[in-house]
Amino acid sequence: MADTTFRLRVTYGKTGRLRFLSHLEVTHASERSVRRAGLAYAVTQGFNPRMKVAFGPALPVGTAGLAESYDVWLTRYLPPADALGELRRATPDGLAPIEARYVSEREPSLTAALTLAEYEVVVGGPDAGPDRVRTGLEAVLADGKLTLQHKGTPKVFDLAVFLPKEPTVGEYPGGSMVRMTTRMGASGTLRPEAFISEAIRRTSADGAVTSVTRTGLRPEGES
Amino acid sequence: MTDLWPVVEPLLARVERPARYTDREWGALHRPEAPYRVALLYPDTYELGMANSALAILYARLNTLEGVAAERVFVPWVDMGAAMREARVPLFTLESCMPVAECDLLGITLPYELTYTNILEALDLSGVPLRAAERSDGDVLVIGGGPCVFNPEPVAEFFDAILIGEGEDAVADIVEAHREAKAAGLSRAEVLERLSSVQGVYVPSLYAPATADVPARPLEGSRAPARVVKRVVQTLSAHATPPCPVVPFMDVIHDRASVEILRGCSRGCRFCQAGMVYRPVRERTPDEIVRDALAQLRCTGHEDVSLTSLSTTDHSRIEEVLRRLSAAVRGTGVALSLPSLRVDAFGVEMARLASSGGKKSGLTFAPEAGTQRLRDVINKNVSEEDLLATVRVAFGAGWRRVKLYFMCGLPTETDDDVRGIGALAWKVLDAAREATPPAQRGGIRIGVSVSVFVPKAVTPFQWEGQLPMEEVRRRQAILRDAMPRKGVDLHWHDAEVSFLEGALARGGRDLSRVIERVWREGGTFDAWTERFSFARWMDAFVAEGLDASALATAPRDPDAALPWDHISAGVDRAYLLSEREAAMGGRTTPDCTFDGCTGCGVCQDLGVDIVLAGGSRG
Incomplete structure (x- = not known):
């Protein structure tokens, strides 16, 4: 690896049909985009050299993202606008890069820094209007805790920790839309559709989560 | 053309690995304006089919033809197949998400005998009649090709035509002939007659199938050739490797x-x-x-x-x-x-x-047999000294893993030959140890993979019988006892799967009834261990009055007709017979x-x- 490397932070979307990709599929696809773009990427040292690249928090299969990120280390400086242009040319539309900028080596990793995730969850169904969904959410929140099955074992989420602020419910054609923020950490991640599905179940409403979009990721303390 | 995406998309939230069905990979080609539409089907899942080089070559080739769009199709996994039937969604191509049945041509690869039921699954999901004889003028033209075509008879009735040999030039000729025939308003029968004049194209409906004494022959009044001769390209230089094949998102094999x-x-x-x-x-x-x-x-x-x-x-x-x-x-x-x-x-x-x-990462070698005598019979010109010297060089150069391929049940094989595989594995292990520094010997891994010999059409062993299953299992037990207990990972092929592969590989037209019955009883993805049911196959053979054991294990008389005698790979029968004689003489x-x-x-x-x-x- 060259002595000096340049840490390029790329922000991209995961949208349309490509929301069905898994995190691993997105990471492979992004590495291939970097190679196709012809960027001078750094390679890890060791027996099995690989591209030096680090990804932000994983998105599940089926969940879209509007501002996901990865860092890739380059061995030659390239103006960010040029890097963005080359990456856009070399990436399928559904994963198109939106922004590229250099960040300091001193900055913490993406997964360490970005612990708050903002979501828009669309609920559809004959009686999945905002009032009904809000009632369900309030019932779940009143418990303070939510128990979900994870690979056959129950996992308890303390909602005061995992939901740093109260979700809001608004109008949406054919149902409603929930805007919510979750906190990710060493103790796990609360999946928005699991939380909302539980809320719908509480009201016995005829409705279901029809789409989940992560609209942004941010560090603690920023709004 | 119909866009099925709005009805496909809602199904994807509840199936495994939805990336199998989404398209939009880098390199996927979209030519919505092209009037002539080809669906290229690999009769297994996306992740297996995307590893197939022939499919990539034909996809690139067809999409360079003026007015032609070629799109990929794979067989939906069991969960998706069920979801599609429930929602009445027909089989679709990936790129346009259009119904396969709306295409002009459906090309199907024949990679392996155990994918045959998946061909019927794909045709049925498409809403296309399973047998060529049941299709009418408006139905898509169904054409096969690939490794299994050298005995096409077991699946012949499911295809309108089958290409024997290499596709680079032939697919263009087939599309051209079909387009002209369509433009001229020809009937399906006339289209097929015309296709039979394209070199390498076999139209099964124009032939009377083989009997015990008489090879398959063209029907009276047909101008189809008496023997369909394999298509080849003169030189690969005329066909550059596709520079931009589709790059899968999914982790596929050979990615x-x-x-x-x-x-x-x-x-x-x-x-x-x-x-x-x-x-x-x-x-x-x-x-x-x-x-x-x-x-x-x-x-x-x-x-x-x-x-x-x-x-x-x-x-x-x-x-x-x-x-x-x-x-x-x-x-x-x-x-x-x-x-x-x-x-x-x-x-x-x-x-x-x-x-x-x-x-x-590891090296792979194929000695194929455990003794020099048997290696001479099969014409595998490798000696034990070659193998051991090679292993010493490899481990001396830093490799720590080798994999060795062998076969069990080869013609003339004795118990000594089977034990010879174990003896050779011992010697390889010793050679590897000698060439490895003592501190690193713990990292030595010798993989030994032993398949069951299945006689195939157009080989010098095409007349040989395959070992009965009980005998395969007896020899596999000998093999296990002869192998080193430590340092060698032994894998062998399943006797039942190999037996079925043999029965399908050398059968005739009547096997199509067995394949169809197995599919009707729920058989799909037979190449997947968890989906394979030997009992279902054996029941189907019995129900259709066919003897699977005779097909697999009985030797064939070199003077009798074989079901594939009307198909020529260019290799002379006399040469195959002389090679067979040389084999039996150990030359x-x-x-x-x-x-x-x-x-x-x-x-x-x-x-x-x-x-x-x-x-x-x-």
């Missing part, structure tokens, strides 16, 4: 760039169908290989490139190719890989060049690319020549 550096192999192993049916040997030049590999890496962004063929280290200029390519990718983290290697020091040297100091036959013509007949019958990039080998 890498690949360049076919040569086609064909004339080493002449007598059990090997590929070695007989892909003749003659045609090499690409080093310039073409380096150009194609770098172009494909640039366009795909893959991190590995494989140099593929039946015998890559036999390429007459492989050393130059590897030196140039490894220099070109140095420092990028891109790895070169070679498939199974020639058993000699040169093979190891080439693997060392390919790995160029980086990862040494070996050299490779014509090293030692001159051995009279197989391919070059004369097909009007082609061996093409060697270096002018000569050896």
Whole structure:
């Protein structure tokens, strides 16, 4: 690896049909985009050299993202606008890069820094209007805790920790839309559709989560 | 054309691996304006089909034709198939998400006998009648091709036509003939008659199938040829490797760039169908290989490139190719890989060049039999000394893992030959230990994989019987006892799967009834261990009044007719018979690319020549 490397932070979307990709599929696809773009990427040292690249928090299969990120280390400086242009040319539309900028080596990793995730969850169904969904959410929140099955074992989420602020419910054609923020950490991640599905179940409403979009990721303390 | 995406999308939230069905990969080609539409079906899942080089070649080739769009189709996994039936969504192509039944042509690969039920699953999901005889003028034209066509009879009735041999030129001829016929308003029967005049195209409905004494022959009044002769391309140079194949998002098998550096192999192993049916040997030049590999890496962004063929280290200029390519990718983290290697020091040297100091993942060799006597019978010209010397060189150079391929049940095999596989594994293990520093010996891994010999059409062993299952199991027990307990990982093929493969490989037209019955009883994805039901197959053979044991295990009389006698790979029957005699006499036959013509007949019958990039080998 060259002595000096340049840490390029790329922000991209995961949208349309490509929301069905898994995190691993997105990471492979992004590495291939970097190679196709012809960027001078750094390679890890060791027996099995690989591209030096680090990804932000994983998105599940089926969940879209509007501002996901990865860092890739380059061995030659390239103006960010040029890097963005080359990456856009070399990436399928559904994963198109939106922004590229250099960040300091001193900055913490993406997964360490970005612990708050903002979501828009669309609920559809004959009686999945905002009032009904809000009632369900309030019932779940009143418990303070939510128990979900994870690979056959129950996992308890303390909602005061995992939901740093109260979700809001608004109008949406054919149902409603929930805007919510979750906190990710060493103790796990609360999946928005699991939380909302539980809320719908509480009201016995005829409705279901029809789409989940992560609209942004941010560090603690920023709004 | 109908866009099914709005009805497909809601199904994807509840199925495994939805990326199988979404399209939109890098390199996927969308030509919505093209009036002539081809669906290319691989009769298994996306992740298996996307590893198939032939599909990638034909996809690229067809999409260069004016007015033609070729799109990919795979068989939906069981969960998706059920969801589609429930929602009444027909089988769709990936790119346009259009119904397969709305296409002009449906091309289906025949990669392996155990995928046959999936062909019916795909036709049924498409809403296309299963048998050619039931289709009418408006139905899509269903054409097969691929490795299994050298005995097409078990699936012949499901196809309107089957291409025998290589597709690069033939697919263009088929599309041209079909377009002209459509423009002229011909009936389906007239279209098929016209297609039968394209060289290499077999139209099953124009032939009376073989009986015990008489080979299949054209029906009276048909102008179809008495023998359908394999199509070949004269030289690979006329067809560059597709530079921008589709790059899957999913983790597929063989997920890498690949360049076919040569086609064909004339080493002449007598059990090997590929070695007989892909003749003659045609090499690409080093310039073409380096150009194609770098172009494909640039366009795909893959991190590995494989140099593929039946015998890559036999390429007459492989050393130059590897030196140039490894220099070109140095420092990028891109790895070169070679498939199974020639058993000699040169093979190891080439693997060392390919790995160029980086990862040494493991080497694969194929001695195929455990004793010299049996290796002479099958014409595998490898000696025990070659193998042990090769192992010493490999472990001395730092490799710690080798994999060895063998077969059980080869003609004339005795218990001593089976024990010989174990004895050879012991010697390989000892040689590996000797060549490895004591502190590193714990890392030594010898993999031994033993398949069951299945006689295939167009080989010198096409008349041999396959071992009955009980006998296979008895020999596998001998094998297990003869193997070192530690340091060797032994794998063998399932006796039931091999038996069925044998019954399907050499059967006739009547087998189509068995295949259809198995599919109707729920059989799909038979190549997947968890989906395979031997009982379902055996019940179907009984119900249709056919004897699976006779098909698989009974030797054939060389004077009787074979179901595939009307199909020619260019290899003469007389040559196959003389090779069979040589096998029984333990006499070996050299490779014509090293030692001159051995009279197989391919070059004369097909009007082609061996093409060697270096002018000569050896």
